Amino acid sequence: MELTFVTELGQSFVVEIDPNMELENVMALLEAESGIPVSDQSLSYEGRDISNPKATMVECGVGDKAMLLLRKKVHIAGTSRSMEQDAEMxxxxxxxxxxxMAQIRQRNPEIADAAQNNPARFAELLRQTHTMHAEAERERQMLEADPYSLEAQRKIEEAIQQQAVLxxxxxxxxYSPESFGRVIML
Structure with a gap:
């Protein structure tokens, strides 16, 4: 059985395994391939998490040539020292x-500058970004919990309008890139 594991950063790992191999053994194999420790791995297949370590891949419903998402778990309750180490890494x-670095410089020059010149500022910016993403996730979950409330309807309308603008x-x-810059006729 050939499985492809894709990380959130776009890395992919193709692994050949026995269909009756237990998930914990697959995760150990992935640790060797990806460098992500087994304790930090989170696997998803077709939108559902796979977490039973004693289940085989067949029992998890994973077939040959399947693609699974491999994520690194975020430890929110971890110490600040661990967060600082992650930021430094x-x-x-x-x-x-x-x-x-060139991509980061294009998208967020402040983070790129902090990465090169100020490690403490870089860690602070990462912490702020992580907090913003956590807040957005909490808000999304709140909207999904009661989509018919007035507040949720307002947020959904804003999201639809923002999507239309994008x-x-x-x-x-x-179709008309010239409208975003100066065009000098010869």
Missing amino acids: MRLQLLGDPML ENMEHALE
């Missing part, structure tokens, strides 16, 4: 990968 990874922007960039 991420900063060093950014500094070691020029293409990734689609219009993409359309304008695609």
Whole structure:
């Protein structure tokens, strides 16, 4: 059985396993491939988490040539020292990968500058980003809990309007890019 594991960062690992191999053994194999410890791994297949360590891949409903999502668990209750270590590891990874650094510089120059010059500021920016994402996730869960409340309806309407604005922007960039810059006629 051939399985493909894709991380949130876009890395993929193709692993050949026995269909009756238990999940805990698959996760140990993934640790060797990806470097993510078994305790930090979270596997999803077709939108559902796979977590029973004694279940075989067949029992989990995973077939041959399946693609699974491999995520690294976020430990919110961890110590601040652990968060600082993660931030430093991420900063060093950014500094070691020029293409990734160029992408970060385009999307968020403040984080790129902090990664190069100020490790403490980089860790603070990562913490702020993590907090913003956690708040957005809590808000999304709250909307899903009661989608018929007035507040939820207002937020859903805002999201739909924002999506329409983004689609219009993409359309304008695609079909009339000259409207976003100066065009000098010869």
